[in-house]
Amino acid sequence: MFDLDTFISEHVTKRAESMFLYDIDKSQELLKEKIGKKRVLVIGGAGSIGASYIKAILPFKPASLVVVDINENALAELTRDLRSAKGVLMPEEYIPYPMDFSSPVFRKMFTQRGGFDVVANFAAHKHVRSEKDIYSIEALFRNNVFHVKDLLDLLRGYPPEEYFCVSTDKAANPANIMGASKRIMEDVIFGYSEAFPVKTARFANVAFSNGSLPAGFLARIAKQQPLSAPSNIKRYFVSPKESGQICMMACMLGGNREIFFPKLEEEQMMPFDAIAEKLLQEYGYEALHCSSDREAIEQAEALKKGSKQYPVHFSMSDTSGEKEYEEFYTEAEIVDMGRFRSLGVITGKGVPDKKRGDEMCRMLSCAFDREKTTKEEIVRILQDYLPGFGHIERGKSLDGKM
DSSP states (O other): OHHHHHHHIIIOOOOOTTHHHHHHHHTTHHHHHTTOOOOOEETTTSHHHHHHHHEEEEGOOOOOOEEEOOOOOHHHHHHHHHHHHHTOOOOEEEEOSSSSSTTTHHHHHHHHHTSSSSSEEEEOOOOOGSSSSHHHHHHHOOOIIIIIHHHHHHHTOOOOOOEEOOGGGGGOOOSSHHHHHHHHHHHHHHHHTTSEEEEEEOEEEEEEOSSSSSHHHHHHHHTTEEEEEESEEEEOOEOOHHHHHHHHHHHHHHHTTTTEEEEOOOGGGGEEEEEEEEHHTTOOOEEEEOHHHHHHHHHGGGGGGGGOEEEEEOOOOOTTTOOOOOSSSOOEEEOOOOOSSSSEEEEEEOOOOOHHHHHHHHHHHHHHTTTTTOOHHHHHHHHSSSTOOOOOSOOGGGGGOO
């Protein structure tokens, strides 16, 4: 029987166990102090990373856990998973809420509960494809920046002991609007760091996370549809379990305005097409290389007749915003590589100029309110705020590909 966790450890991360076990074991007492008997709120907790964060903190026995997510079905499955798994220590109070964290009902729930000791926010647009047009860009910024700012304004009245908000490696020298939104989000959250401790993490692709290309491979195989992947893109990968552990350590062990990232070497990068081929082998197939999406779709008909040649179309990446490489920090950032065995920490971040950030958000909001704002105008506003923003525009979105 195919086991996804085993496949990830053998063929993607190529680690038999989590790379963070040593640092977690070494920090047991501090983690117990930071999490034990605390009231914890996890926003976006039904997603891959949020759910993994929850599983990472539960052994340290929080007093209560409230999980908020707009995906009602995923929230129900998270609850079933937690309740069904052997050895999971559920707190006495566990409440999953299917609601939007920017909604009035969320604010009512939050204030009537008197806030929380620990708040971790995983609600985010994470795909580069989210910059396809002005409407998707506005939705991205509202979720990744504007709603985060509203949440932080709410937290001012109920300051938590720890606040964590997930970032991305794409925030380092961003080449796409999603990465730029996360880089701006870092400034926004750090702008509140004088009111309560604020931390974040930039990390690699989470192998087979919801909505990821590798997760799409599994869905395509289940439907006997062809696989498609870039042939020139390599990425760093962590397992779903590791993703939650990074966020837990950043949230609980990080200092104010610190950014955590995994210590991964360039040779640990994996190309997507190699993952696809390994996965097909696990399912007993041989990759049949096709020259186009159309040819691959036509060849997929043979799968219904029992063919063991599985059609794939691997091609050079030609869509907007796709970097050929990944990086976790820039030359201008101060990095502590000695504190942890498996994690680097970006330190020395000052409190950003909040007026400048507020003005940039105001300009974006005004631009979105106009009927004929273009993607190019948004990019110019972002470039004024992030002078090094090297947006890669190719006039083509991932939604135009298989």
